[in-house]
Amino acid sequence: MKKYRWGILAPGKMSAKFTKGIQLFDNAELYAVGSRDASRAEKFAKDFGFKKYYDSYEKLAADPDVEIVYIASPHSHHREQTLLCLRKGKNVICEKAFGLNAREVNEMIREAKKQDLFLMEALWPPFQPFYKKAGEILNSGVLGKPLHLHGYFSFIPPYDPLDRKFNLDLGGGSLLDIGIYPVIDALTFLGVPAGIKASATFSPTGSEESLSAVFSYQGGEMATIYSSFRTNVGIGCDILCEKGNMTVTRGRDMSQKVILSLHGEQEQEYTFNPPAMGYHWEAEEVMRCLDEGLKESPVVPLSFSLDLIKTLDRIREAAGIRFPADDN
Ligand SMILES: NC(=O)c1ccc[n+]([C@@H]2O[C@H](COP(=O)([O-])OP(=O)(O)OC[C@H]3O[C@@H](n4cnc5c(N)ncnc54)[C@H](OP(=O)(O)O)[C@@H]3O)[C@@H](O)[C@H]2O)c1
CATH class of the missing domain: 3.30.360.10 (Dihydrodipicolinate Reductase; domain 2)
Structure with a gap:
């Protein structure tokens, strides 16, 4: 049985819940945590039994032994952090909302395909x-x-x-x-x-x-x-x-x-x-897909994530909801 080394990027409230799900699997190793703050990374690592912790996301992504990264930062940072991890060769499961708008999500999907890596939106x-x-x-x-x-x-x-x-x-x-x-x-x-x-x-x-x-x-x-x-x-x-x-x-x-x-x-x-x-079923799905050589999940295909963000964009347009990042 292949065992996967997990990394947690942004160890906040949701990461704690998701980690309790990862803990249920024998084929998952709680390997590393990356936070903007060294003491937060250390506390989370110790609380849950991760082997390593880093005081930056870049260091987490640069660790060659991390195989899957779970991203649970604010929505505004999902694009940037997903791209960072993919470019360092990591498979990624990233929390909803996948990005702020369809442009960001398209960019994340393009990068996953370019790097030939697994990508999934963490939809419960x-x-x-x-x-x-x-x-x-x-x-x-x-x-x-x-x-x-x-x-x-x-x-x-x-x-x-x-x-x-x-x-x-x-x-x-x-x-x-x-x-x-x-x-x-x-x-x-x-x-x-x-x-x-x-x-x-x-x-x-x-x-x-x-x-x-x-x-x-x-x-x-x-x-x-x-x-x-x-x-x-x-x-x-x-x-x-x-x-x-x-x-x-x-x-x-x-x-x-x-x-x-x-x-x-x-x-x-x-x-x-x-x-x-x-939450454990999402972690299980990532590892099952990797076992089978899949780059996306049939349960949450990237096409669904695109339909979702495009629909959210249409709602925002109709209701006059804008983010500063929409103008980038
Ligand atoms: N699937 C679900 O059921 C579910 C439920 C709740 C939330 N979520 C999703 O999970 C994600 C995180 O939610 P959360 O409630 O866990 O958030 P949170 O606890 O407020 O923040 C999570 C982490 O994001 C980083 N962060 C916080 N504020 C930041 C800022 N101003 N700038 C940059 N980074 C910041 C921090 O990581 P550092 O330690 O590195 O600073 C923090 O620990 C969101 O996408 C949310 O929608 C999903």
């Missing part, structure tokens, strides 16, 4: 049992044609103009942080929309803090997307179909539920509580 939902269950139910035809999807994600973080959620320079705003999930729901269960209308409200920094979008489809289906840092509605989507409805929800602890409600029948509920909050 496609690996989860509730998503697979929802897909199976829709494909079975029992609900008939889906006509409307209402997807939502909102919570109330403390306002901090420097935090990546509110700082425009870091790609702040609810859309890329949490609104991306109902957009993934719509792309997965209905496809790429033909038309998009959207509207947003903004925080004092100018970052978007609440977003509503309406997707329309050639076949008459529609989706409404809602994300916000001003309300606390939770995370999920309702899929309204000809013969009944399905509700797909998850808790902040990543516990998952699918509720199937056929017209005139009793509800059926399916619940799932995966280990490591379900």
Whole structure:
């Protein structure tokens, strides 16, 4: 069994969760951590049992023994850090949102192809049992044609103009942080929309803090997307179909539920509580793909990441949401 040496770039909150997933695999070695700050790198390495730690991302990428890098920095830095790692010969799994806009994501994909290396956006939902269950139910035809999807994600973080959620320079705003999930729901269960209308409200920094979008489809289906840092509605989507409805929800602890409600029948509920909050499946997928010589994941193909970022760009255009980096 081939064992892979993992590197963690930007050891923050999400890296801690993801590392707990990597820890579950015998074919994964917690090898090195790179942070802008030496003491943060050292603490993270010691907390999780990494062999090495570096006080810069460049040093992490330059370590010839690192084989896979997981990137979990603010959205604004994904492009630059993915390019850095690819150019140093590393396979990369990078957090959502993959880049700030389609131009950045295209550049990352071009570099991966040029270097002939593996690249994947770290998207959680496609690996989860509730998503697979929802897909199976829709494909079975029992609900008939889906006509409307209402997807939502909102919570109330403390306002901090420097935090990546509110700082425009870091790609702040609810859309890329949490609104991306109902957009993934719509792309997965209905496809790429033909038309998009959207509207947003903004925080004092100018970052978007609440977003509503309406997707329309050639076949008459529609989706409404809602994300916000001003309300606390939770995370999920309702899929309204000809013969009944399905509700797909998850808790902040990543516990998952699918509720199937056929017209005139009793509800059926399916619940799932995966280990490591379900993040381990993304790590497993990277190693499985590398074992098989694949440069991208069939579960999260790069074409899906491109569809996703193009859709996010269209929403931003419709709602008047801009990042300084859009002008580069
Ligand atoms: N898949 C999921 O379920 C999920 C959940 C939460 C977040 N995420 C994603 O994970 C990524 C990181 O989120 P997080 O909540 O972990 O972020 P975070 O804890 O705020 O920051 C993560 C790391 O990024 C670096 N960083 C922070 N502020 C920076 C700045 N101003 N400039 C440059 N680098 C900075 C720091 O690394 P250093 O130690 O090197 O300074 C920090 O430890 C985001 O892309 C987010 O969307 C995904």
